[in-house]
Amino acid sequence: MISVSEMAVSLNTISKIRGLLNRFRRLSEYYKDCFDNQSKASRKHQENTKLARLYISHFIQVLNLAALRMEIKPAQKNYYGLQPNVHNVPDLISETALMEWGEKIIVGEMKRTSEGGIPIYNPTIAKVKVRYDIFVESNERQKNLQRLTAESLEDVTLMRPQVDELILDAWNQIEDYYKDVPDVDKRLDLCREYGIVYYYRAGEKKD
Template identity: 60%
Template sequence: MPYRRLPNTDQARVRALKAAVEKGEMYNVRDLAITLKTLFEARNFLHRFEAAQIYYTQCYDNQSRASRKHQMNVKTARLYISHFIQVLNLAVLRDEIKVTHKELYGLPASNTVPDLLSEASLVEWGKKIIEGEQLRTTQGGIPIYNPTIARVKVHYDIFLDSYERQKNYQALTNRSLDELASMRDRADELILDIWNQVEAKYQDVTPNDTRLEKCRDYGLIYYYRSSEKIKEEKEISC
């Protein structure tokens, strides 16, 4: 005997609910396999659940599109910040800048580049070197060129702007996903109730294939076990 299995994706849940709701619009009350109360609940819930799914998809798509551009901004900002620190270290090695001035940037005395892999570290070190360079030059220090701090700041500000936007996109996506996830249990309850009512309605229908087909019309999904598939294939070949 084939067995049924509840939907395990949001798209499948929507399809299952739609199948039942559409049958309710086609059949009169006497022929309907589910109660009017269940039909009413399914119809109202379907509108909200489908809207939540669409909103989550939109939020995710917006985040994905923005992420591609944001990653380019991250790459450019990392390049300029890293390059500036390297040039600063070389200036210290050439005694053009005192090693003690590195404290203005929050940099260690050793001629190393901080870890800039994470976006949070880019936010931190970009701010430090911009403020440090401005402070050093106001004290009479010679500005660093190639890249200048002005060019670094341009790309840092572009990165920072997209960084904040990306966080907002992520927050919207997470909230929409939480809202959608909170509705799944109710969706499964409704689908299970509908399927139980449908199977009870057609439990005496024969032959079995006809009964299964009537149930499938309401969105029920049946699966055959491997042994049943093999047996069915043999019967067809005979």
């Protein structure tokens, strides 16, 4: 066991390293937990998003067909934010668009049926709303998880300069401590005992 007097790194530096290491490890582990939670929830969120998009898209298609067959008044499509003479499904690729159009068709269907209109079936607005609500809740949860991941990563990133500074300080102390060892290989081996790793650059040959 190396005695204190024989150590290549000062006790002050070692104390700083231990304190910083514990903090850095905790932050890194917390970031990993946040990232894992976000990744796991993301798979479920993608499924919820896919189903919501499917139900909303299908409802709009059925609504458009009903208007073409004059089962509902084309002008009533305005209740849903849809143009009477346009029969395409709006772009639902983004989650923002999905949230916007989901709310529009739910409000529109409630308004039309409250005026005595025949409800759209297959899917009913109740089924659409269930899928939409699940998507909205999932979307909010995913945003919160993303926020936690981003914040925890920032905490880790902010600590890196302190970590790098201490590593460099310890590195310099170790190399300075063994600088008078004449045998280069022996000197490098002694430094390696403290965890210093030397790499040769591309094309650089070992003497």
